[in-house]
Amino acid sequence: MTQVATHPVTQPKAEAIERGAVVKTVSLSKSIDGRAILCDLNVEIAAGGYVAILGGNGAGKSTLLRILSTLVPPSSGRIELFGDTATAASVDLRKRIGLIGHQVMLYRDLSARENLEFFAKLYGLKDPIARASRMLEMSGLSARAADPVRNFSRGMLQRVAIARALVHDPELLLADEPFTGLDAPSIASLEHLLAHLNDAGKTIVLVNHDIEQSLRLAERAIVLRGGRVAVDQSTTRLYAREVLSEVLS
């Protein structure tokens, strides 16, 4: 059981923390086809935080993430992003959210550059072309920027997907099982990238099924069971075995 290294609080991260709560759910519930998935959740995530959401399959962690991204409306209760209530209509709130999933959400027939330029333009950035090429350099993909994305390996696809999620420099990054299907080196580089982004002041909400990894990466862990919060603690005092028992019982 590796113990979690303490998190150095970098300067930009400290600034972020002053901004107060980024994500807040107020008695949030969600039922799909009559089955209650989330029941009366009151969760608050401060800016600059690095939170892992854990739970068994069907415990509602992905559903919670989708609701936080404003793509799926809650059945009852509401969510507050960056301080004001978020609904599917709050377009400018969505501008400040980046989204990664185990599906890369890229157009396979377009090249990496075209994908990034498209999303940059969609986000209404001032200089989409320059921004796209800078993101390509940062993720080390300039060499293959012109090839259609369908020929990329899973690791490279995920890198382009992350570049897409960060093209508009969001403050809140939602990652739903981003490590699925990645090989070891890609997992390591993604872990490093997420830690780097968190140090740069971005709030990260990571949905993950790998408890060990989540406790190592995140500062705080929220375990969902039966749609309710079973555990909500900082990871420094949590041990994988405890969390495992919570998740499985």
Add this chain to the structure above:
Amino acid sequence: MCSTKTIFTRFYWLATFVLFGLAIATVCTYTPTEATMGPIQKIFYLHLPVAISTFLACLVCFIGSVGYAMKHDARWDRLAASAARVAVILCSVVLLTGMIWGRSAWGQWWTWSPRLTFSLVLWLLYVVYLMVRMSIESPQRRAVISAVYGIIAFLDVPLVYLSVRMLPDIHPGSVSLAPEMRLTLAAWFVPVLMLTAGLIATRYAIETQTDAQTPVDEAAAAAPGRFTWVGEVM
């Protein structure tokens, strides 16, 4: 333990049945045969009330669809579904009686006359509504798609009516009705409308019961746990 509700329903159905008997009696004995078209015109007393009821059932389906669109409450969706089923049954009767009338009056079972074509298209629209409902599993998704289709289908009905009138029409204009005929028509309208309302209400009650009893299917509900935002495409 006969609650007042069951008493009322029993009385309602009995009254409908009796009124139907009465209407059949009037059409057999009391109504005079129409001069120009002869006895075949007597189908009119069933054809018209059922046609109007079909339109009303489609209207109820539209109201249910709009209700669900606004309120997202499963009750509206059940109302729309019940009304659509009844509309299809009624429309089948309209088609049948129309075809029989056509066969007797002009010798062929089917003519692309405006009235017959309109009933056929209406029938198709709402049969497709039922097919759409049958081919979607998740109740929530099914309700959304049925509501949208219900709205679009009903908005299409006036357009169908207008476009169908451009077809060459050999159907005679509406013939003037003698007072006795109007009385028979009224005698038929009441029971048919009561039957329509009764059918929709009964179907609605059955759907409410079946929904209440279906144990929530764990597997289907767990599916959205995975990150498939494009609906249940996986």
Add this chain to the structure above:
Amino acid sequence: MTTNTQRLGSGLALPLASLRQIAFLVEKDLRIESRSRQTLGLVTVLGVLIVTVLGLGLGAQNAMTAFSATAVLWVAYLFSGVLCFEKTMAVERNDAVLAALLMAPIDRGVIYLAKLASNLVLILAVAAIVTPVGVLFFGFDLTAAPVAFAVVMILSIVGFAAVGTLFSAMVSSSRLQGGLLAMMVFPITLPLVLVSTQLMLLTFRDHVAPGGTGLGVLIAFDLIFLTVSWLVFEWVLEP
């Protein structure tokens, strides 16, 4: 159902930004289409195939009357159109990009208008190929009133695309594939087929320019279903 209705209240002036966004989205769709060249190729071949089969079926020896010409062309447009709608929406579904698109700060009505524009471009391209083929193969003499034919056909295709785009979003965002989209779209678009064939009959046989209730039905169809689809699209797209 919320945002679009409020905006409808505040007038339909599409701000310039939305037009630019529509341009990006349509450019993306057409680029993907040109890259894979699948949809256009497949759909056009289907169109030509249908015209040929129906043409032969209806007896190619005697020259086609304008009435049956419109009917043959309509069947070709309907089937290739449905395939086209299904494919353009499948692009978002196969690459699971719909979520990223919905996350972008653009209004969902814009996504609908962009998809509609892409579908229109594709289906008009198919029509531009299939119609001359029909004219060539069976001597449809559209020369009598080509403008009237074009106007009526374009109006009808716009209405057809409006409904087709909405239904393809509903069908694509759920498991049901195959003929359901066609089954949903055809009865709804019957007024278009009816009116356009009748108008063509009037124009070519009786030399009466299309007008009156016929044209009114086409325009009413387009307006009603463009508005309703635009309002409802946001709710339907929700995964």
Add this chain to the structure above:
Amino acid sequence: MSSNGFVILAYALGLGLLWGYAVMLFFAGRSIGRREQCDGGKS
């Protein structure tokens, strides 16, 4: 077939379909009702 025959056929078919559906719903309702009672004890 005489036109009176057609009239009778039309009424028979029409009413048959309508009341047939009503009877079908009646039995469907009752069977659900009974299932309700028999598993009512369990829940």
